Amino acid sequence: MTAVLIVLGLIAIAVGILGTIYPALPGLGLMFGGAWLLGYAGDYQVFGSGTLTFLAIVAVFGTAMDYVAGALGAKYT
Template identity: 40%
Template sequence: MDILLWSLAVILVIAGVVGTVLPALPGTALVFAGLLLGAWIDGFTAVGAITIAVLGLLTVLAWVAEYVAGMLGAKRAGAGRLALLGAAIGTVLGVFTGLWGLIFMPLAGAAIGEYLEMRDIARAGHVGVSTWIGIMLGTAVKIAITFAMIGIFVAALIF
């Protein structure tokens, strides 16, 4: 039974790592679920409550960083409501258009949304790039936190 549960834990972690770059999956939440399952399988002996609490806080921090970074990039550029909506739509459409779509559709969505709102192509380009930079930085932070979570868990198991 332990092999089946550990397999499920590993699958959750792998799906979570994939989810750190695919917005359709709740990446860090899946990683946390897999790590929590792993700690539970061991009876919380190697990975205790404090480690689980730290992993939970990192999960929340990753989620906040993802959304705040994109919004800060947009806000810094003075993005309007339609630019934010466009970035969100672009992110969702990017999931269905492959890696390049996933990377560049939020930029295009933000730029199109800003253009529709302000009718200024230079401003739309600036807002699109700023929003995209924020989203990419947020994703990088989320990926770093996700791997830190895995490292903390493995260290707790080993030591």
């Protein structure tokens, strides 16, 4: 079961990286989900709760800035 979670986490991170290039995919959310799966698979020894909390804050802030930048860009053009 641990191997399946690790593979799913790595796939989510890889698809998240593609999401930074292809805007239809939620890149930051997928990368956070992959990091969470990797942390869960390793009993939070490699990725601890502090690291995952920081990654969650960065993912939420980045997603919010993506929407704000799109709205401001549409407003000024």
